[in-house]
Amino acid sequence: MKIGICGCAGRMGRMLMESVLNTDGCDLSGGSERSGAPIIGRDLGTLIGREALDLAATDDIAALFDASDALIDFTAPAATVAHAAMAAERGKILVVGTTGLTPEDEQALAAAARRTVIVHAPNYSVGVTLLTALTERAAQVLGEDFDIEIVEMHHRHKVDAPSGTALGLGRAAAAGRAVALDQVWCKSRDGHTGARPRGEIGFATLRGGDVVGDHSVIFAAEGERVELTHKASSRAIFARGAVRAALWAQGRTPGLYTMRDVLGL
C-alpha cells in the first residue's frame, strides 16, 4: 500500500513516515507541507535522519494524492477539511488524526466519507482505544451517583483544549449514560461556580514541558473513587496505530470509521 503523509515535517508527520517505512506491506509515496513552508523540496529521508529517499516534501497535494492509495493526515483543522474533500474526489483512503475540529469541520468529514473511506480518531493508540471502551462501560455501570471528571496533560506546544482524546473519552462516558456530551459537559471552571450539578462531565486541562499525552477518567462517588489512566511516553504508538488503520481500511465500504472499528472494540 502506498501511503502519503500530510504535514510530514510535524512532530507526528516525522513519526508517521518512520512508521510507514518500518511496516511490511507499506511504501512511502511522499509527504506534504503547506505552500511556502521552508521544508518544501527537502528530501524526506534526510528529514528524519535516514538515507535520502529520493522523495521531496511537496506542496502539490493533488500529485501526492494521485501517487498514494492512502493518506495519513495529522495537520490542522482547515488543512484536514481540504484533504478530506480531495480524498472524496479521488477515492483515496484518508486516516485523520487532527484534533480541534469544529462541528462544521466534522460535518465536512462526514460528507466526504459518503464517497470514500475515512478513519477519524483523536487517538490511535491501542491503550487509549481500550480506555475509551472501558470508560463507556464504567459510566454505564456506575451511573450518576459517580461524578465524572476527565483530566489531561500535554506538552507546551499543543494548541487545542481540551484534547481530542479527552473529548472522545467524554463522549464515551456520555454514551454510557445515554446522554449527549454537549448537554452535560463543563469544559473549564473559574470563580464562584456553585455546587457541581449531578450528571455533569467535567474537564481539566494541563499544559507543560514535553508531556506526550496523559489522560485520566475519574469516577468519584460518596465513599469511593475509580480512576482509569493512560500515559503515552512515545508518539510512535499513535503513528503505528494510524498505519494499522490505513491497512485495515483497504477494500472497506465508504464511510466514517474510528479506531474502535479498527480494533473491533
Ligand SMILES: NC(=O)C1=CN([C@@H]2O[C@H](COP(=O)(O)OP(=O)(O)OC[C@H]3O[C@@H](n4cnc5c(N)ncnc54)[C@H](OP(=O)(O)O)[C@@H]3O)[C@@H](O)[C@H]2O)C=CC1
Ligand atoms: N489522533 C492521534 O492519535 C494524535 C493526534 N494528534 C493531533 O495531530 C495534529 C498535529 O500534531 P503535531 O504533529 O504535534 O503538530 P505539528 O504542528 O508538529 O505538526 C502539524 C504539521 O502540519 C503542517 N500543516 C499545517 N497545515 C498544513 C497544510 N495545509 N498542508 C500540509 N501540512 C500542513 C504544519 O505546518 P505549520 O507548522 O507550517 O503549520 C506542521 O508541520 C494535532 O491536531 C494533534 O492534536 C497528535 C498526536 C496523536
Ligand SMILES: O=C(O)C1=N[C@H](C(=O)O)C[C@H](O)C1
Ligand atoms: O497534540 C498532541 O500531542 C496530542 N493530541 C491528541 C489529542 O488531542 O488528544 C492525542 C495525543 O494525546 C497527543
